[in-house]
Amino acid sequence: MTATELPRLGILMLDTRFPRIPGDVGNPATWDFPVRYRVVERATPEAIVRADPEPFVEAFIEAGRALVSQGCTGIATTCGFLALVRPRLSAALGVPVAASALEQGPQIAAALPPGQRIGVLTISKESLTPAHLNTAGLGEDTPVEGMEGTSFARTILGNETELEVRDARREMVIAARRLISAHADIGSVILECT
Template sequence: MQPIIKVEKASDRPRRRRPVHGARIGIIVLDTGFQRLPGDVANALTWRFPVQYHVVTGVRPQDVIEGAPEKILPAFYDAIDRLTELGVDGIATSCGFLAMVHPQLRAYSGLPIASSSLMQIPLVLQTLPADKTVGVIVSDRKAITDNHFINVGAPVGLPLGELAFDGPIRANMRNNASQVSYAAQERDALETVERMLAETPSIGALVSECANLPPYSQAIERTLGVPVYDVVSLVEWLHAGLMPRGFHPETC
């Protein structure tokens, strides 16, 4: 006779205190002033589900990209604590360069944490034909290191495409432009990817490091014909596991 295995039901588990309900994902946002268009990680209209934001006041993009990790970690630990106390079930961040501190954030967080869109690289690579590779769109080529990839389990040496320093995307971010042109930034993103594909024809898919690029992912795929993965696809993947779709026999 087979032993009876008791399966824990959700109703049997201790309930967490939740001051806020309905937002399963918390997103840690850097302290910026530039306009975030729909599709950007920090525009609430981007999401097909509710999210809970927390701004790490005083931590700017340059502090993450160019600064020392030990200086920014306390602010992120505090953000994790605050989002956890609010009742979210998973946490994401809003800058791909936070891959540099992913091991520390993962060790600290008691919840699943998606720190960087670069986390998708190993999975995307496995979807491609053997003669294809992943190209990575970055906002600052000089600042990205092998450790950014190693820390999230991604291989090093992948082809990189850098947004132009004086192009509208980086200039608007750097200058905290309160109003930006979607068309100009779309051209900037497309030109970056066109250069990448010309330099490395073996690129079979793209991963955007920069969390401000998702507004242009659809245009890139439609114009240049390569799959594009970004912080939005990462957060949607995380949410899909935390809140799986329901399928019932009567609807099939």
């Protein structure tokens, strides 16, 4: 099989301007295999996280169909809040869809020792609802900590063009420590956001 024959991962992207650093799903250098991207116009971080993804579902389906028609055999997204619409994306696209890191929760939870559970670090605790957790296979009682008030959240949700990576790392560590301090039984933390 040649590189052009390899199955491709299609990535549905929010309409963003913030930097996609290495390790981010939206950065091609993150992957060591072929990927294809499709931006869903006007589906900004603010619109998906703080508002409602519902008005964009058809646009995500259309973009996903375009990726599948280009040979993509699996689809991912660049926003964990799209966990809410993953079942509809999967049904419409006919290929595996991984919409959110939250969807890894059940498998990670199964690997934890008795007495430990998962915690979630999210861009917006206020916006991450029980419906997001339930759709991803996590319980409503899953401990969640948000990044509200941080420069990272302002950059991502404000769709700004510059990200201070060192500051973002520090802010995430502080938030993760808050989460673990409040819930000593956390054995693993899932990062919902880029």
